[in-house]
Amino acid sequence: MSGAREVRIALPGLADSLARLAAEDAALRLPAAEWVMARGREDRSVAQDWREWVLAGSGLGNDVLRHFPAGPSSVPADAVMPAGQTWARAEPVHLLTAIDHLQLASPVPLPLEASESGPLLETLNAHLAGTGFELRALADGGWLCRCPDGLECETVDPFDALGRNLRELLPSGRDAVRVRSFVNELQMLLHEHTVNERLAARGSPPVNSVWLWGMGTLREATAAVQGDLLTDDAWLAALWRRHGGRVRPVTEIGHALQEGGADLRVAAVAGRDGRRATDVLQALEANFFAPVRAELAASRVSRVSLHVGRRALDLTPSARWVFWRRAQPLAEVLR
Secondary structure (H helix, E strand, C coil): CCCCCEEEEECCCHHHHHHHHCCCCCCCCCHHHHHHHHHCEECCCCCCCHHHHHHCCCCCCCCHHHHCCHHHHCCCCCCCCCCCCEEEEEEEECEEECCCCEEECCCCCCCCCHHHHHHHHHHHHHHHCCCCCEEEECCCCCEEEEECCCCCCECCCHHHHECCCHHHHCCECCCHHHHHHHHHHHHHHHCCCHHHHHHHHCCCCCCCEEEEEEEEECCCCCCCCCCEEEECCHHHHHHHHHCCCEEECHHHHHHHHHHCCCCEEEECCCCCCCCCHHHHHHHHHHHHHHHHHHHHHCCCCCEEEEECCCCEEEECHHHHHCCCCCCCCHHHHCC
């Protein structure tokens, strides 16, 4: 493997997983992760948005996320769709009832079989006929929404909404009232749907709402990316594919590191899938931090950059000689 290779890894959910760990196993230690965090040099100059950080230097420009929102980016690149259409992501989700408000529960989107997603979409689209809205299933398990052309509305990324009071996250903008009405109508249709009865019978959370986000106008890609992106984030995956890149599962990072080649970009939305924090952190330790530590120790990469939501770190192979930086539990480091 070439020693000039750089690796860029974003783990935006790490801090949240550590916060939840206190209720599960506060004594859990992660040796490789602690080694990496202790020996990294903090980079205070990086963009705060982790997606922008992952895409930096890819040739797509600084405003690529604004020009290619999640909705239009998710339109399959081989689909024959005219530019100018308005699209949004429309994830099937479960809303939890708290004491005096609603919260978005993970995972997002809910994992549905085709035999479950299909009937739900059929019911919802029958109601939406003639409204300008139409829902479609996506290969990643989420849904796509064709919106009336010119619809303008700002909504919140579900990653940023998990566990928060939904009254603080209502849609805004010129057509916000129309979008809220659209979502309310879908919620009523989903109530007591036969698919939800089956989900409840097997102990799975029912689909009781649709989370509309990433609304924007479809446009042609103006650049091409090089190399692979390893991610489980729907927006980044769709955007990368739309610009000609290959997307791989984040679980392949160990193989990707061993393969060598071009610089590597990785973004793993850890903890968004509803797993216990202990399981999430142990998976990160085995699948990310341990391979990264091994690559640095063997000088097979020249630089590893790590974005963990609240901090960004840079490491080079010389990190293995920084003995005086002692490892601490991650919960203390990211406090």
